[in-house]
Amino acid sequence: MAKKGFMALVMAVLVAGGAFAQSDFESMAKNSVTVDVGPTIVGLAFGKAADLIKEEGIGSSGFGIAGQYERQLSRPLSVAARFSYLTAGMGIAISKTVDDGSGELTADLSLVSFSAEGHVRLYPFGKTFFLDGMVGYANLKTDFSGKIKTQETGHPPTTEEFKPFSASRNYVKLGAKLGWRISYGKNGGFTFEPAIGYSYGIGLDASIGKKLAGYVTDELLGDGDASSINHMFPILENFVFIGGPRVTLAFGYRF
Numbered sequence: 001m002a003k004k005g006f007m008a009l010v011m012a013v014l015v016a017g018g019a020f021a022q023s024d025f026e027s028m029a030k031n032s033v034t035v036d037v038g039p040t041i042v043g044l045a046f047g048k049a050a051d052l053i054k055e056e057g058i059g060s061s062g063f064g065i066a067g068q069y070e071r072q073l074s075r076p077l078s079v080a081a082r083f084s085y086l087t088a089g090m091g092i093a094i095s096k097t098v099d100d101g102s103g104e105l106t107a108d109l110s111l112v113s114f115s116a117e118g119h120v121r122l123y124p125f126g127k128t129f130f131l132d133g134m135v136g137y138a139n140l141k142t143d144f145s146g147k148i149k150t151q152e153t154g155h156p157p158t159t160e161e162f163k164p165f166s167a168s169r170n171y172v173k174l175g176a177k178l179g180w181r182i183s184y185g186k187n188g189g190f191t192f193e194p195a196i197g198y199s200y201g202i203g204l205d206a207s208i209g210k211k212l213a214g215y216v217t218d219e220l221l222g223d224g225d226a227s228s229i230n231h232m233f234p235i236l237e238n239f240v241f242i243g244g245p246r247v248t249l250a251f252g253y254r255f
Helices: 002-027 038-047 049-053 208-221 227-241
Strands: 031-036 058-074 077-098 101-122 129-152 158-161 165-180 182-185 188-203 244-254
Touching: 031 077, 031 188, 038 049, 038 058, 038 077, 038 244, 058 101, 058 244, 077 129, 077 227, 101 165, 101 227, 129 188, 129 208, 165 208, 165 244, 188 227, 208 227, 227 244
Parallel strands: none
Antiparallel strands: 031 058, 031 244, 058 077, 077 101, 101 129, 129 158, 129 165, 165 188, 182 188, 188 244
């Protein structure tokens, strides 16, 4: 009799606990919309690159932003869609005077990336801490243009424009991160989401760095060596624009 009473008590606790969990999920805020300023910080940092180079006539700028919508499927599981955008540019304006005249070089290099991502999130404790897995599509586009203006003494100035260069590359984007979704209301409300993670891009077509290095060699240097550009671009792809360590500082609303 005691055994049957104990089993009845256990079943009552399990049923009550399940009913409470279901009721708790039914009443919780299931939607979140956030804006991530992590890419903004990266863009601003790129904008300060010219200060590090410390070369007169070189300037840089950058901007980024990301937005995300998350839907709670159950208390420990959610899915999210995210879009991010990052752009950076560098301008060069160098003038030089020699005995028989003067020359002026102006050039602009721009890089623009965007990604569309699908996320699956696991909240192991059903509350704040989460683990996030991601797969998505990303694109990086590069444009380069410029001109050289020269003037020999006693002759009118001449201007030669470079043949414009444009190239893009597509990627499959993979990533993971861990973070905290902190809401400041009883059930949703203002939300702050810090997270850290890592992204990796798998290129689907030819390297932009290789194309740009060939362009610089053919159009600007002739017989010069521009292979350093081909070595530089993987760093920009893997650690700045497509992949690399990622810090999320997102603000938004849960409802």
